[in-house]
Amino acid sequence: MLTVTVNGVEREAPQGGRNLLSYLRFDLGLTGTKYGCGEGLCGACTVLVDGQPFRSCMTTVGAVAGGAVTTIEGVAVGDTLESLHPVQRAFVEEQAMQCGYCIPGFVMSTIGLLNREPHPSAGQVREALAEHMCRCGTYQRIERAVERAARGDA
Amino acid sequence: MSLKIVGDVQVGFPQLRTGYGAQTYGNTQPQTERATWIALDADGGITAYAGKVEYGQNIRTGLAIEVADELRVPIEAVTVVLGDTDRVPWDMGTFGSQSTARVGWQLRKAAATAREVLLTLAADRLDLPVAELEASAGRVASKSDGSRALTYADLLRGQEIEREIAADPPVTPASEFTVMGRAHKQRIDGIDRVTGRAKYSQDVLPEGVLYAVIIRPPAYGGRAKRVDLSAAERVPGVARVVEDGDLIAVLGEDDEAAALGARVAQVEWEIPAGQPSRFDLPALLVSSGQEPFVMQERGDLAEGFRGASLVLEATYFIPFIAPVPMEPRAAVAQWEGGHLTVWAGTQRPFGLRQELASIFGIEESQVRVIAPEIGGGFGAKSPYGLAHDAARLAKIAGRPVRVAFTRYEEMMWSNFRPAAIVEIKSGSTSDGRLVAWESVAYHSGDRVMIGRRGSETPYDPPHVKSTVYRSDSPIPSGSYRSLGAAVNHFAREVHMDELAAAAGLDPVEVRLRNLSEPRFRRVLEATAEAFGWSGPRMANGHGAGIALGIDVGSYVATAAEVSVQEKEVRVHRVAAALDCGLVVNPEGAANQMEGSIVMGLGGALFEASDFQDGRLLNSTFARYRVPRIVDAPRIDVRFVGDDTTPSTGAGEPGIVPIAAAVSGAVYGATGQRHRELPIQRYL
Ligand code: FES
Ligand code: FES
Numbered sequence: 001m002l003t004v005t006v007n008g009v010e011r012e013a014p015q016g017g018r019n020l021l022s023y024l025r026f027d028l029g030l031t032g033t034k035y036g037c038g039e040g041l042c043g044a045c046t047v048l049v050d051g052q053p054f055r056s057c058m059t060t061v062g063a064v065a066g067g068a069v070t071t072i073e074g075v076a077v078g079d080t081l082e083s084l085h086p087v088q089r090a091f092v093e094e095q096a097m098q099c100g101y102c103i104p105g106f107v108m109s110t111i112g113l114l115n116r117e118p119h120p121s122a123g124q125v126r127e128a129l130a131e132h133m134c135r136c137g138t139y140q141r142i143e144r145a146v147e148r149a150a151r152g153d154a
Numbered sequence: 155m156s157l158k159i160v161g162d163v164q165v166g167f168p169q170l171r172t173g174y175g176a177q178t179y180g181n182t183q184p185q186t187e188r189a190t191w192i193a194l195d196a197d198g199g200i201t202a203y204a205g206k207v208e209y210g211q212n213i214r215t216g217l218a219i220e221v222a223d224e225l226r227v228p229i230e231a232v233t234v235v236l237g238d239t240d241r242v243p244w245d246m247g248t249f250g251s252q253s254t255a256r257v258g259w260q261l262r263k264a265a266a267t268a269r270e271v272l273l274t275l276a277a278d279r280l281d282l283p284v285a286e287l288e289a290s291a292g293r294v295a296s297k298s299d300g301s302r303a304l305t306y307a308d309l310l311r312g313q314e315i316e317r318e319i320a321a322d323p324p325v326t327p328a329s330e331f332t333v334m335g336r337a338h339k340q341r342i343d344g345i346d347r348v349t350g351r352a353k354y355s356q357d358v359l360p361e362g363v364l365y366a367v368i369i370r371p372p373a374y375g376g377r378a379k380r381v382d383l384s385a386a387e388r389v390p391g392v393a394r395v396v397e398d399g400d401l402i403a404v405l406g407e408d409d410e411a412a413a414l415g416a417r418v419a420q421v422e423w424e425i426p427a428g429q430p431s432r433f434d435l436p437a438l439l440v441s442s443g444q445e446p447f448v449m450q451e452r453g454d455l456a457e458g459f460r461g462a463s464l465v466l467e468a469t470y471f472i473p474f475i476a477p478v479p480m481e482p483r484a485a486v487a488q489w490e491g492g493h494l495t496v497w498a499g500t501q502r503p504f505g506l507r508q509e510l511a512s513i514f515g516i517e518e519s520q521v522r523v524i525a526p527e528i529g530g531g532f533g534a535k536s537p538y539g540l541a542h543d544a545a546r547l548a549k550i551a552g553r554p555v556r557v558a559f560t561r562y563e564e565m566m567w568s569n570f571r572p573a574a575i576v577e578i579k580s581g582s583t584s585d586g587r588l589v590a591w592e593s594v595a596y597h598s599g600d601r602v603m604i605g606r607r608g609s610e611t612p613y614d615p616p617h618v619k620s621t622v623y624r625s626d627s628p629i630p631s632g633s634y635r636s637l638g639a640a641v642n643h644f645a646r647e648v649h650m651d652e653l654a655a656a657a658g659l660d661p662v663e664v665r666l667r668n669l670s671e672p673r674f675r676r677v678l679e680a681t682a683e684a685f686g687w688s689g690p691r692m693a694n695g696h697g698a699g700i701a702l703g704i705d706v707g708s709y710v711a712t713a714a715e716v717s718v719q720e721k722e723v724r725v726h727r728v729a730a731a732l733d734c735g736l737v738v739n740p741e742g743a744a745n746q747m748e749g750s751i752v753m754g755l756g757g758a759l760f761e762a763s764d765f766q767d768g769r770l771l772n773s774t775f776a777r778y779r780v781p782r783i784v785d786a787p788r789i790d791v792r793f794v795g796d797d798t799t800p801s802t803g804a805g806e807p808g809i810v811p812i813a814a815a816v817s818g819a820v821y822g823a824t825g826q827r828h829r830e831l832p833i834q835r836y837l
Contacts, residue, residue, distance in 0.1 A: 018410070019410060022408070022409050022410055025357070026359065026365075026408060026409060027408075029359065030350075031350070031353070031356075031357035031359070032349065032350015032351065033350065034354075034356070034480075034481070034529070035356060035482070035558075036480055036481075036482075036561065037561040037774070037775050038560060038561060039561070039774060039775060039776065041774075041775035041776060042480070042561075042775055044480060071350070072348075072349065072350035073349070073350050076349055079345065079349065079351075080345075081340070081345060084345065084348065084349070088345075088348040088349065089348075091344075091348045092340050092341075092344040092345060092348055093339065093340065095340065095341060095344065095741050095742075095745060097341075097344065097347050097348070098210035098211070098212065098530075098745060098746075098749055099208075099209055099210030099479075099480065099481070099527070099528060099529045099530045100210070100343075100346075100347030100348075100352055100527070100529070101354060101479075101480040101481045101527075101529030101530060102480050102529075103347055103348055104348070104350045107348055126783050126784050129783045130782055130783060130784050131782075132782070132783065133480065133775070133780060133782060134480070134783075135478055135479060135480045135530050135532075135753070135780060136210045136480070136530055136749045136753075137748060137749035137750070137751070137752025137753050137781065137786070138745065138748070138749060139752060139781075139782075139783045139786035140748055140786060140788065140789055141745065141748070142783065143783070143786075
């Protein structure tokens with residue numbers, strides 16, 4: 001039996017080639033992970049697999065079997081500002097959002113980036129987020145939020 | 155136990171029975187004339203109701219700020235209910251940057267009325283004259299003895315009060331604001347958005363929902379000639395297939411089963427031949443121009459041009475671009491008996507309710523439309539036919555049905571910003587003073603209001619005529635941030651740069667010479683100063699451009715610094731000044747300005763929707779480039795309005811001058827004038 005761990009809970013992976021994004025959203029009801037393009041080009045569907053950002057729209061559950069998947073629902077310990085993940089808190093404090101649809105993806109990629117590189121340069125931040133899209137155009141705020149989180153000021 | 159403030163619902167849009175809304179959608183008549191705007195319950199909870207929807211403009215926080223200030227409570231104490239036809243006042247739709255200007259004002263009046271009621275109740279209970287009392291921090295207290303106080307909850311205990319919004323309630327003057335116009339640490343929905351709890355229409359999944367995929371033609375105007383859904387029906391997990399008139403769909407127990415079913419369905423299409431391609435567009439716009447409408451006329455053009463020593467003539471071209479909201483449209487419909495509930499990310503929940511009632515021949519009271527969070531709209535999500543399809547399918551299936559666009563469908567079946575040709579002829583004196591101005595614009599699409607918006611020149615030539623035609627639209631034209639204003643401004647402001655170059659003047663100087671309106675002069679001067687304007691050619695080899703404009707009553711100017719390498723323009727920084735009167739939520743307004751500038755950079759530099767034989771050629775992100783983080787400049791926004799001037803819109807003006815500013819900056823860097831968009835195609 002193949003298993004997949006989602007936000008700390010081990011589950012039996014569905015049979016067949018179930019798409020990971022569909023599995024998270026529709027089978028588990030974890031709708032914080034978004035669909036934006038289904039072609040790996042917008043980042044809205046980003047989750048962490050074993051701590052690293054991963055486009056869930058482009059893969060099957062089977063492909064991440066045995067791994068630990070973290071979605072946006074799995075990074076905060078509570079629902080007050082204080083109990084958010086520091087990256088989430090930084091996005092709130094910089095008001096780095098408009099419609100917010102892209103934001104879970106940006107948050108997950110930022111967490112992944114800071115896992116790899118706790119003190120990224122401006123260039124590394126841009127590179128890590130280059131394939132995300134925010135049509136509302138909140139990029140300047142997103143960059144500030146990432147910097148704030150990296151400074152430990154969130 | 156509660157206090158309800160009720161009032162007229164017809165505040166949502168200025169030209170209610172005529173004008174833009176009426177012409178566009180027809181849903182100009184509310185079913186109910188009055189509604190509850192604010193309710194305080196016995197435990198002190200404050201709820202504000204508005205018929206607007208939230209699609210990123212941050213209206214929930216903006217309205218909470220206005221109500222909180224008037225009721226003397228922190229913003230977190232206010233809950234704002236939006237976009238649910240069963241719960242909120244009727245509204246024509248969320249467009250035209252009217253939310254703060256009109257609905258916010260109505261809520262302020264309602265909240266001020268509520269405050270007066272609370273003061274009167276307290277006067278009675280404390281046996282003090284109203285003049286001796288003040289409301290603050292959710293209590294009414296004696297001005298001289300703060301210990302004599304009652305909370306709003308205390309005051310409302312045992313009460314059941316309903317009041318009409320007072321005709322002239324004591325709304326708080328700007329000098330006494332404590333919440334409005336101040337910096338706020340966060341939006342009231344910020345935490346919901348970073349935790350994934352915010353629910354968008356894509357996320358609505360009622361018990362027993364079926365996932366539908368609608369089979370649509372591969373080209374505009376296509377009709378199904380032969381339909382065979384038997385293979386689709388055999389796909390495991392497909393619950394049923396539907397062929398109902400023009401509606402062909404596969405319904406699955408899960409999304410992938412439905413998608414696979416749709417892929418194996420056999421449909422032969424008839425595609426109308428001879429549809430124009432993008433290369434035919436400029437000529438088509440002019441040749442199909444009809445219904446000329448004179449937007450502005452004064453003086454006598456012939457006389458004006460006789461007196462001109464400098465005459466310039468140029469043509470500007472703006473192609474179709476796609477709105478590309480991050481959230482593709484989705485709609486979920488559920489029937490319970492004869493009652494229909496639809497969740498749809500529409501900018502017009504009440505308009506959609508009316509359409510659904512008429513499609514099914516039922517009363518509007520039998521239909522509830524809920525617009526949850528909307529992942530961007532920019533004007534494009536006013537029409538929402540997808541919800542009609544969802545409701546039809548749910549009725550046929552006898553189960554809730556969810557229909558969601560793929561990105562390809564969102565690109566193809568949305569509506570594009572109209573393409574346009576603008577011809578401008580100007581006459582000036584040798585020192586750059588305009589004496590004559592003639593502009594003729596051709597905008598695609600039937601909705602003439604789009605092309606007309608922003609087509610009048612704000613400059614002072616004594617002899618002027620501005621005419622707007624509507625032209626055939628080979629692909630669907632529709633609303634897009636600022637409608638035609640960004641398009642008309644691009645042409646006019648690039649022309650002003652051309653005049654500056656021809657007269658040997660600085661672009662800022664030439665504009666100032668032709669502008670008497672102080673609000674224009676102020677935004678232009680503030681922008682030049684913030685930017686450190688020193689002319690189009692910068693010492694570091696970069697180019698600089700500047701442009702101004704007006705939209706939704708707000709005055710705006712923008713300057714941009716660019717460098718050009720081969721086929722790529724890099725925008726390094728942008729400075730902008732906005733005069734939108736009173737700024738209720740500075741952080742929210744700045745966010746809107748930044749976003750509209752970034753969005754405008756896409757249309758300025760690389761966005762264009764290409765089509766041929768009725769097919770859209772760039773319908774995926776691999777082929778349609780929108781601005782990314784690496785394209786985003788540093789943006790500095792200033793507000794230079796006056797807080798005693800009523801608020802006007804902040805969500806749209808930012809996009810209006812940016813393309814011309816970039817064109818001017820590219821000219822500064824390369825010496826090449828760009829009259830066509832997107833600029834990178836013509837480098
Ligand atoms: S939805 Fe996966 S990258 Fe866009
Ligand atoms: S906030 Fe709307 S797409 Fe990023």
